[in-house]
Amino acid sequence: MEDKKQKVYEILIGILKEFAEEKELDILENPEMSTNLYGSEGNLDSLALVRLAVELEEAISDEFDKDITIVDDRAMSQKRSPFKTVGSLIDYLMLLLEEEE
Amino acid sequence: MVTIVTGTRKGIGRFLAEYYLEKGHIVIGCSRTESDLEHDNYHHFIADVSDEKQVKNLVKTVYKKYGKIDNLINNAGIAMMNHIIFTSVSAVQRVFDTNYLGTFIFIREVSKIMMKKSYGRIVNFSTVAVPIHLDGEAIYASSKAAIVELTKIAAKELGSYGITVNAIGPAPIKTDLIKNVPEDKIERLLNYQAIKRFGEFGDIANTIDFYINEKSDFITGQTIYLGGL
Numbered sequence: 001m002e003d004k005k006q007k008v009y010e011i012l013i014g015i016l017k018e019f020a021e022e023k024e025l026d027i028l029e030n031p032e033m034s035t036n037l038y039g040s041e042g043n044l045d046s047l048a049l050v051r052l053a054v055e056l057e058e059a060i061s062d063e064f065d066k067d068i069t070i071v072d073d074r075a076m077s078q079k080r081s082p083f084k085t086v087g088s089l090i091d092y093l094m095l096l097l098e099e100e101e
Numbered sequence: 102m103v104t105i106v107t108g109t110r111k112g113i114g115r116f117l118a119e120y121y122l123e124k125g126h127i128v129i130g131c132s133r134t135e136s137d138l139e140h141d142n143y144h145h146f147i148a149d150v151s152d153e154k155q156v157k158n159l160v161k162t163v164y165k166k167y168g169k170i171d172n173l174i175n176n177a178g179i180a181m182m183n184h185i186i187f188t189s190v191s192a193v194q195r196v197f198d199t200n201y202l203g204t205f206i207f208i209r210e211v212s213k214i215m216m217k218k219s220y221g222r223i224v225n226f227s228t229v230a231v232p233i234h235l236d237g238e239a240i241y242a243s244s245k246a247a248i249v250e251l252t253k254i255a256a257k258e259l260g261s262y263g264i265t266v267n268a269i270g271p272a273p274i275k276t277d278l279i280k281n282v283p284e285d286k287i288e289r290l291l292n293y294q295a296i297k298r299f300g301e302f303g304d305i306a307n308t309i310d311f312y313i314n315e316k317s318d319f320i321t322g323q324t325i326y327l328g329g330l
Contacts, residue, residue, distance in 0.1 A: 047261055054213045067157055 004064075008093050011059045012086065019048060033087035042084070049083055056093065068096040102126040103167045104313075105160075107150050107207060108177030110136050112276040116302040117174060117309070118143060129163050132177070150177045150203030160210040172313045173211045173223045175204040181241045182282055193240050200244035205251060208266070212259050219263035222313040225252050227270040232330045233293050237286065245270075249324050256322030265321035267312045272300035272328035295329025 013031055020028035027035060027043050036042050038049050053070040061067050072082055072092070082092030104121050108114035109130030115138065118130045122140050130136060131146040138145065146162075148155040163170060178200045181192055204225055215221025227249050230242040249268055256266040272294055273279050273287055291297045304327050311317060 050262075051216065054216055057213070061161070067154075067161070069153070069157070 004097065005090065005094055007063060008060070008090055008097070011063060012056065012090060012093070015052060015055050015059065016086070019044070019052070023048070031086050033085065033090075035086045037085060037089060038083040039081055044083075052083075060093065060097070064097065066097060066100045068093070068100055070096065102171045103129070103163065103169055104172040104174065105129045105131075105163065105170060105207070105211065106174045106176055107131055107203065109138065109145070110134060113271070113274065113302060113305055114176040117176060117306065120302075120306050121172075126172075127167060129159070131159060150207060151198035153206055156203075156206045156210055160207075160214060164214050169218050170211050170214045171220065171222065173207060173215075173221070174309060175207055175223070175225045177203055178226055178245075180279065180282075182237045182286075183240070184237060185239050188240060196240050197244050197247075200241075201247045201251070204248055208251070208255055212255075212262070212264055215259075215264045216262040221259070221262075221264035222317070223255070223259075223264060223266040224309050224312050225266070225268040227252075227268045227324055227326075229270050229272050229290065229294070229326050229328060229330050231270060232326060233290065235286070235290060252324060253322045260321060263318070265312070265318065267321060268324040269305060269308045269312075270324055270326035270330070271305055272298075272326075274300040274302065274305070291328075293330060298328070300327050 016028045016031050019025065025043055038044050044052065057068060057070055082088050102125070104126045106114055106117050106121070106128060109118040110132035114130065114132070118128050118138060122128050122142055127142045129144050129146065130138065131148040131150065133149050134147065136145040146159045148159050150156060160170070179196055181196050183192070208223060211223070212221060225248050226245070228242065228245045230238045231246045231249060235242060252266050252268040259266060273290055279287065291299070308325050308327065312320065
């Protein structure tokens with residue numbers, strides 16, 4: 001994994017582990033790329049999804065000094081949301097970071 | 102208290118900035134040009150409320166400096182009075198950019214900060230022209246009707262994070278905003294009100310005081326039209 005993607009991965013996993021502790025969600029303790037986040041089989045509710053987006057924006061701004069805005073017309077849709085899995089969210093974050101280059 | 106007031110160069114915004122400074126708040130104001138308001142606790146940003154990047158920068162700077170934002174008063178607005186037939190597309194765009202888009206961007210960015218403390222008070226500006234459906238105000242009143250709806254839904258979406266969102270619909274006040282409105286139109290407008298007089302700055306401050314009071318944590322999604330409509 002390239003450095004930047006690795007860092008994004010670590011940021012996301014860090015936040016998810018905090019969520020796991022707070023919400024007693026064992027599945028988020030050791031998330032994998034395929035772990036479901038949001039959607040029909042998701043482990044996060046819409047409240048947690050909003051908080052995740054806010055915390056990711058801040059952590060990414062601190063780490064890369066880039067202000068991304070996690071908005072997407074599909075964000076709240078159940079099927080094609082970039083928030084569906086850990087993997088899809090990392091891909092989406094990388095895309096947002098690239099757009100900021 | 103850390104309070105953001107948009108559109109503080111003149112009019113209601115300027116009054117509110119001075120009013121909350123006097124009450125001991127740290128006030129962050131913004132407008133498209135410099136402000137001559139000088140106070141140890143006042144910080145002015147030159148920003149266009151409809152410019153996403155500028156608003157994000159403002160909110161981030163305030164958060165880094167103070168670690169929180171308690172109140173957001175979305176006052177910035179522009180008026181337009183014209184018959185639909187004579188209204189240009191660019192004028193409509195301009196009114197919606199400032200009145201609606203600017204309010205939306207500020208709500209989105211500031212509520213992210215408020216969520217962290219599970220506390221926040223957001224006050225938006227509508228107008229009495231909305232329930233009156235005043236002719237000549239199609240675009241201005243539409244942009245402010247959109248604010249009423251935005252307020253109601255934002256209240257629902259942000260309620261679980263301890264953030265209240267309300268709106269105020271001021272009656273005509275003698276500011277620059279209405280200086281070009283013909284006297285008979287204003288007269289007609291005042292006649293719709295239960296109490297037929299011009300609004301005062303103090304009427305607005307009183308309503309906002311109620312909304313941003315810490316005890317008003319069960320008051321959300323509301324619009325108060327001044328003067329009785």
